[in-house]
Amino acid sequence: MSGALGHVATVLPEHRASWDAAARTVRVEVPGPALPDACGAVRAGLDAPLTVMTATDDRGLGRGYGLAYVFSLDAADAFVSIEARLDPEHPSFPSVTPRVPAAHWYEREAKDLLGLDPQGHPDPRRLVLHEDWPRGLHPLRKDFDPRQRPPRAPHAEGPITGVRGEGVMEIPVGPIHAGIIEPGHFRFGAVGELVLQLEARLFYTHRGIEKAAEGASLERALFLAERICGVCSLSNAVAFCQAVEALAGAMPSRRALLVRSTLLELERLYNHVGDIANLCAGASLQLGVYQGGVLRERLQELCERVAGHRYLFGVAWPGGVRRDLDAAGRADLRATLAGVEGDLRGLVAALFDTESFVERITGTGVLTPEVARTLGAVGVTARASGVSRDTRRIHPYAAYDPARIAPVVRTEGDVRARLLVRADEATASFALVRDFLGELDATPPGALVTALGPLPAERSALGIVESPRGEDVHHVVTGRDGALHRYRVRSASYNWAVVPFAVPGSMVPDFPLINKSFELCYACLDR
Amino acid sequence: MFALLRRRLRQRLATSGYPAVRESLPEGARGLPAFEATRCDLNGACAAVCPTGAITVSTRMALDLGACVACGRCAEVCVPGALTIAREPAAPERSRAALVIPLTVLAAPDPRAAALAARARAVLGRSLHVRHLDAGSCNGCDWEINATTNAVHDLQRFGIDFVASPRHADVLLVTGTMTRNLELAARRTYDAMGDPRLVVAVGACAVSGAPYPAGYASGEGAASALPVDVFVPGCPPRPQAIIDGLLLAMGRLETRAER
Numbered sequence: 195m196s197g198a199l200g201h202v203a204t205v206l207p208e209h210r211a212s213w214d215a216a217a218r219t220v221r222v223e224v225p226g227p228a229l230p231d232a233c234g235a236v237r238a239g240l241d242a243p244l245t246v247m248t249a250t251d252d253r254g255l256g257r258g259y260g261l262a263y264v265f266s267l268d269a270a271d272a273f274v275s276i277e278a279r280l281d282p283e284h285p286s287f288p289s290v291t292p293r294v295p296a297a298h299w300y301e302r303e304a305k306d307l308l309g310l311d312p313q314g315h316p317d318p319r320r321l322v323l324h325e326d327w328p329r330g331l332h333p334l335r336k337d338f339d340p341r342q343r344p345p346r347a348p349h350a351e352g353p354i355t356g357v358r359g360e361g362v363m364e365i366p367v368g369p370i371h372a373g374i375i376e377p378g379h380f381r382f383g384a385v386g387e388l389v390l391q392l393e394a395r396l397f398y399t400h401r402g403i404e405k406a407a408e409g410a411s412l413e414r415a416l417f418l419a420e421r422i423c424g425v426c427s428l429s430n431a432v433a434f435c436q437a438v439e440a441l442a443g444a445m446p447s448r449r450a451l452l453v454r455s456t457l458l459e460l461e462r463l464y465n466h467v468g469d470i471a472n473l474c475a476g477a478s479l480q481l482g483v484y485q486g487g488v489l490r491e492r493l494q495e496l497c498e499r500v501a502g503h504r505y506l507f508g509v510a511w512p513g514g515v516r517r518d519l520d521a522a523g524r525a526d527l528r529a530t531l532a533g534v535e536g537d538l539r540g541l542v543a544a545l546f547d548t549e550s551f552v553e554r555i556t557g558t559g560v561l562t563p564e565v566a567r568t569l570g571a572v573g574v575t576a577r578a579s580g581v582s583r584d585t586r587r588i589h590p591y592a593a594y595d596p597a598r599i600a601p602v603v604r605t606e607g608d609v610r611a612r613l614l615v616r617a618d619e620a621t622a623s624f625a626l627v628r629d630f631l632g633e634l635d636a637t638p639p640g641a642l643v644t645a646l647g648p649l650p651a652e653r654s655a656l657g658i659v660e661s662p663r664g665e666d667v668h669h670v671v672t673g674r675d676g677a678l679h680r681y682r683v684r685s686a687s688y689n690w691a692v693v694p695f696a697v698p699g700s701m702v703p704d705f706p707l708i709n710k711s712f713e714l715c716y717a718c719l720d721r
Numbered sequence: 722m723f724a725l726l727r728r729r730l731r732q733r734l735a736t737s738g739y740p741a742v743r744e745s746l747p748e749g750a751r752g753l754p755a756f757e758a759t760r761c762d763l764n765g766a767c768a769a770v771c772p773t774g775a776i777t778v779s780t781r782m783a784l785d786l787g788a789c790v791a792c793g794r795c796a797e798v799c800v801p802g803a804l805t806i807a808r809e810p811a812a813p814e815r816s817r818a819a820l821v822i823p824l825t826v827l828a829a830p831d832p833r834a835a836a837l838a839a840r841a842r843a844v845l846g847r848s849l850h851v852r853h854l855d856a857g858s859c860n861g862c863d864w865e866i867n868a869t870t871n872a873v874h875d876l877q878r879f880g881i882d883f884v885a886s887p888r889h890a891d892v893l894l895v896t897g898t899m900t901r902n903l904e905l906a907a908r909r910t911y912d913a914m915g916d917p918r919l920v921v922a923v924g925a926c927a928v929s930g931a932p933y934p935a936g937y938a939s940g941e942g943a944a945s946a947l948p949v950d951v952f953v954p955g956c957p958p959r960p961q962a963i964i965d966g967l968l969l970a971m972g973r974l975e976t977r978a979e980r
Binding site for chain 2: 324333338340341342343372374376400402406414421422424425484490491505508543
């Protein structure tokens with residue numbers, strides 16, 4: 195703790211910092227105009243990546259609007275939060291993005307949803323709200339009734355900038371795509387088949403989950419957290435629970451943490467196996483799709499047998515888990531995963547024996563380490579582009595032992611690298627599950643849920659889980675009486691911001707392959 | 722290349738025995754609830770814990786399967802044991818109202834199984850082309866729809882297949898709440914389909930919007946913008962239930978009321 199405070203003091207000597215032990219966070223209050231310098235100093239001086247930025251409407255608490263830029267002090271397993279208050283009459287602030295480019299989408303969200311204006315932001319276009327949303331209405335403001343449906347008010351400004359030039363074709367794709375996939379709009383600027391530029395417009399599945407959680411009971415908020423995304427369901431649910439448990443000062447039992455960890459790895463496995471199969475679809479290798487698809491189906495059936503649900507809904511609960519992994523379930527896990535592990539190894543070997551497939555995936559869709567680092571990419575995407583960060587190692591949670599999480603990193607940043615990172619992580623997951631099952635065998639049965647008690651008022655905490663795609667960050671802020679004041683979710687699918695950088699230079703038909711190599715969830719991003 | 726082919730030739734057939742073999746949920750699986758009326762004492766604990774308001778208890782107990790997200794809380798708090806988790810996946814229905822179960826219908830056993838198998842066998846060979854549309858879901862239903870095309874469930878053996886354009890489609894298979902941001906694209910998709918065209922809503926949020934409160938971003942399900950012919954409850958419904966929904970849409974299945 196004192197180490198973290200000391201580090202922060204060296205780069206921000208002029209600001210007062212305090213240590214919030216429950217949230218493992220150094221809090222630094224700065225005036226609005228000082229935000230870019232303070233954030234820039236932390237990012238550069240402490241090499242601390244931006245974890246999340248959360249904007250809040252605290253006018254009802256007498257504190258105007260709030261901004262919190264939270265950076266990760268990886269070496270200390272702690273965070274530093276640069277916080278500012280904005281005058282409700284003039285809710286603008288100097289954009290941090292020119293100093294910390296990873297802040298770009300957070301500031302655009304704050305502008306859309308709360309009306310906080312980032313001055314000097316290089317790309318202040320709408321992000322969450324589409325262009326027919328009326329100006330001046332901000333859904334996350336406390337005086338906005340979530341049940342209202344404002345009329346559609348088309349503007350002159352279109353969302354896409356596009357690219358012009360002789361011989362340049364503009365190819366719009368979506369939001370509804372050809373296959374069975376979530377919606378999103380992509381605009382290619384292409385000369386022949388060569389892609390010059392790609393722009394994306396997302397948030398078609400924005401359901402207003404963050405607003406719906408405000409003032410809700412923990413139980414109701416948990417069921418919403420579980421359904422932010424179907425395939426990251428357990429990761430999101432556990433992250434929410436961890437934030438709430440940090441606020442309550444409650445720790446689930448060792449047994450509950452082991453159950454969580456085992457099933458979180460099972461979620462990673464069914465996703466990685468399924469994503470490897472889907473990646474083959476991007477290259478039209480149907481044999482890979484179907485063989486991988488059968489493996490994924492076996493894992494989903496395993497999820498249902500041992501956890502009650504094919505997507506692991508209904509497992510996490512604030513304070514623990516709702517059901518145990520009994521001896522029969524553990525035996526089922528061991529037997530089924532042993533078979534899948536061998537089959538997956540054989541499948542990946544067979545894929546790399548297929549020259550046409552290897553040629554498609556090599557050198558395609560390169561995301562450079564510089565872009566990955568600068569724009570704050572996380573997870574598989576980042577690790578395939580040289581950024582060696584994994585929440586299970588840096589901010590360990592549940593039953594994870596950081597010493598058992600070996601870095602799986604590549605530097606090529608192409609489709610092939612992202613496939614291999616998944617394959618190698620899957621191999622590691624099979625071993626982790628065996629470890630957790632062994633410890634469960636030796637742990638006597640006990641309480642699965644630790645009672646939480648009331649949440650403290652006007653405090654905040656983060657819950658972070660390494661989902662199959664990367665870190666899911668859940669920021670929970672309580673208001674008066676400990677009620678849910680603000681629930682901010684920053685999932686790994688914020689990686690969508692870097693996808694357009696991986697496509698230029700490839701050909702248009704490579705886009706499905708590149709997209710499937712990232713395999714980000716739209717629902718996780720859109721909320 | 723040959724390594725892949727060799728692997729395939731060594732493997733057995735992966736396809737399930739459905740529809741000749743109807744699956745039942747494994748022990749402890751979290752499906753939709755079953756209700757034994759004789760045990761209910763109308764204490765209302767179930768209605769109090771339901772996160773979507775799917776249960777109402779007054780002089781009788783009513784459970785809206787269309788708003789049920791299969792969280793299992795009602796069964797956990799039911800002291801008399803009237804509410805348990807059903808062993809069979811819930812059946813698709815043609816109307817929203819048919820998903821709101823009064824006591825007696827839910828208590829009756831489901832005799833559809835034999836009729837379903839006979840009809841499916843009799844009509845193999847007819848074709849149905851399906852356009853998928855995610856109107857704001859969590860993607861659980863979309864992944865289950867994707868699973869209907871895998872080798873285990875193999876939707877294509879029923880003559881059903883997915884197409885890339887609404888112009889080629891007979892059925893629009895809709896997931897999600899009908900969000901504000903997607904609604905226009907959804908309407909355009911439906912408008913682009915030629916007659917005869919059908920709409921099948923898959924999953925709790927496409928049937929009713931649950932658990933996402935309707936408002937500035939989220940709608941009340943597919944019926945907010947489109948005429949829906951079949952409602953498939955569940956969160957998400959399993960691949961076999963989705964196939965059932967498509968078979969019901971093309972008249973290859975009967976609802977309980979129709980028999």
